[in-house]
Amino acid sequence: MTYSPETGATPPPGCPAHTGAGPLPGLAQPRPTPMYGPDFAADPSAVYERLRRYGPTAPVELSPGVHATLVTDYRAALEVLRSPEKFAKDARRWRALADGRVAPDNPVVPMMGYRPNCLFSDGEAHRRLRQAVTDSLGRVDPAALRGYVERSADTLIDRFAPYGEADLLGSYAKVLPLLVFNQLFGCPPALGERLVGAMSAIFDGVDAERANAQATQSFIELIGLKREQPGADVTSWLLAHPANLGDEEMIHQLVVLMGAGTEPQQNLIANALRLLLSDDRFAGDLSGGAMPVEDALDEVLWLDPPMANYGVHYPVHDLDFGGVRLRAGEPVVISYAAANNDPALVSEQRGGNRAHLAWSAGPHTCPAKDSARLIAAVAVEKLLDRVPDLELAVPADRLVWRPGPFHRALTALPARFPPVPAPMPAPVRDQFDETPGDTRWNVRPAQSQSTPPAATSTPRPPESASRGPRRVWSSLTAWWRGR
Numbered sequence: 069m070t071y072s073p074e075t076g077a078t079p080p081p082g083c084p085a086h087t088g089a090g091p092l093p094g095l096a097q098p099r100p101t102p103m104y105g106p107d108f109a110a111d112p113s114a115v116y117e118r119l120r121r122y123g124p125t126a127p128v129e130l131s132p133g134v135h136a137t138l139v140t141d142y143r144a145a146l147e148v149l150r151s152p153e154k155f156a157k158d159a160r161r162w163r164a165l166a167d168g169r170v171a172p173d174n175p176v177v178p179m180m181g182y183r184p185n186c187l188f189s190d191g192e193a194h195r196r197l198r199q200a201v202t203d204s205l206g207r208v209d210p211a212a213l214r215g216y217v218e219r220s221a222d223t224l225i226d227r228f229a230p231y232g233e234a235d236l237l238g239s240y241a242k243v244l245p246l247l248v249f250n251q252l253f254g255c256p257p258a259l260g261e262r263l264v265g266a267m268s269a270i271f272d273g274v275d276a277e278r279a280n281a282q283a284t285q286s287f288i289e290l291i292g293l294k295r296e297q298p299g300a301d302v303t304s305w306l307l308a309h310p311a312n313l314g315d316e317e318m319i320h321q322l323v324v325l326m327g328a329g330t331e332p333q334q335n336l337i338a339n340a341l342r343l344l345l346s347d348d349r350f351a352g353d354l355s356g357g358a359m360p361v362e363d364a365l366d367e368v369l370w371l372d373p374p375m376a377n378y379g380v381h382y383p384v385h386d387l388d389f390g391g392v393r394l395r396a397g398e399p400v401v402i403s404y405a406a407a408n409n410d411p412a413l414v415s416e417q418r419g420g421n422r423a424h425l426a427w428s429a430g431p432h433t434c435p436a437k438d439s440a441r442l443i444a445a446v447a448v449e450k451l452l453d454r455v456p457d458l459e460l461a462v463p464a465d466r467l468v469w470r471p472g473p474f475h476r477a478l479t480a481l482p483a484r485f486p487p488v489p490a491p492m493p494a495p496v497r498d499q500f501d502e503t504p505g506d507t508r509w510n511v512r513p514a515q516s517q518s519t520p521p522a523a524t525s526t527p528r529p530p531e532s533a534s535r536g537p538r539r540v541w542s543s544l545t546a547w548w549r550g551r
């Protein structure tokens with residue numbers, strides 16, 4: 069039987085993970101399990117397995133002193149995600165933050181605190197904001213997107229291919245979504261670098277308050293730029309949408325789009341590459357010339373989803389759920405990773421089965437899953453095609469995962485390969501200026517059904533006009549090197 073979020077099919081009878089009875093007999097209500105620090109990052113599956121003994125939900129600590137209920141059971145996760153009348157997304161309901169038990173500078177607040185965007189809103193407010201996002205993303209032409217990704221991939225591969233070794237995370241998976249985001253959102257490269265640095269710090273919970281301020285300032289600059297000079301890009305389409313978003317709403321839609329469009333995207337690419345390069349099932353196919361990239365993506369989305377635990381909801385009233393009393397305003401977090409690996413599902417055939425929760429489900433399901441999957445597939449295919457004899461430079465079990473309760477993210481993905489000469493002389497490549505609005509990138513802007521047509525090319529922003537290609541490249545290189 070297939071477990072489909074669409075049909076809500078039920079698990080097999082007798083599954084101990086679906087008793088709905090709360091802690092198993094003889095087990096006391098557990099102490100909250102920490103989900104921060106290197107131990108959780110090193111082996112989250114072991115933690116989920118322990119937590120399952122307590123039933124569909126278990127108490128956890130997202131960072132020191134921040135308590136939540138984690139849903140580890142697939143069916144229970146779907147129930148939360150599809151019951152907005154019982155479980156709200158509006159983080160202003162988070163009691164511990166409102167009454168000061170959680171400090172505003174706690175590292176998880178930038179990921180959980182309220183922002184007036186689609187992720188944290190409910191009902192009519194959510195419909196309005198989400199419509200603006202889905203309509204604007206809907207104007208992206210998949211063929212143009214594929215082109216963006218291919219060109220970005222080529223550009224990055226040219227930089228490291230002649231050297232025979234590279235960190236595929238730092239030099240590729242991390243930078244590629246930035247380049248694609250810059251193009252889709254009409255963002256000049258220097259601004260894009262600042263933005264991704266800030267968003268990455270927010271995900272890591274490192275100096276989060278400063279990172280938050282830096283991201284906000286950068287978005288203000290981008291919105292100002294696009295109000296003055298609209299282009300064929302998602303930022304301009306959001307501004308032109310009939311929802312008539314104000315500046316503050318724009319900033320917060322961009323925060324969620326940027327956060328989702330870069331960090332989980334890089335992790336999907338890196339986690340798929342790790343699997344493809346470390347698992348013999350895929351190696352056999354690779355040497356045979358057939359690259360099972362789609363299968364690898366499905367497997368990562370099931371086993372190691374980039375957003376491992378998120379979908380933070382707040383019970384609207386106190387309620388009994390799976391034998392546990394949930395209090396209004398106390399965070400309930402969906403473990404997409406644990407739910408996907410619910411023992412009730414393990415016998416399922418996963419290849420081609422897309423019933424996983426990696427994109428969430430219900431009214432807040434990821435509105436960009438098709439684009440995100442396309443970006444990851446093209447990025448991985450392009451790399452394997454251009455650098456065919458890639459191998460990991462360290463054993464897969466020595467790769468280190470970044471701490472943090474929400475993401476499943478490697479710190480690095482070192483690889484080696486026979487050096488591949490650049491396909492054209494470096495000076496020619498160096499002239500490839502990636503200024504947003506370049507007509508080579510905005511090849512075929514799609515027309516929205518619900519928004520008026522926008523200009524099809526963006527005049528070059530003043531800042532980038534004064535930056536020669538070499539300036540752009542040197543700043544990108546600095547980004548690659550972590551400076």
Ligand code: HEM
Pocket residue numbers: 186187188198201324325326328329330332333334336373374375378379380425426427428431432433434435436437439440441
């Ligand atoms: C591999 C990449 C991606 C993954 C794994 C992913 C996953 C998710 C998940 C799990 C959610 C639900 C959030 C929650 O748990 O509360 C979500 C929501 C969202 N995602 Fe994605 N996403 C990805 C890429 C993208 C991209 C590329 C964009 C846009 C450029 C995007 C835009 C959004 C937005 C706007 C929401 C909020 C929707 C709402 O609340 O109505 N995502 N995504």
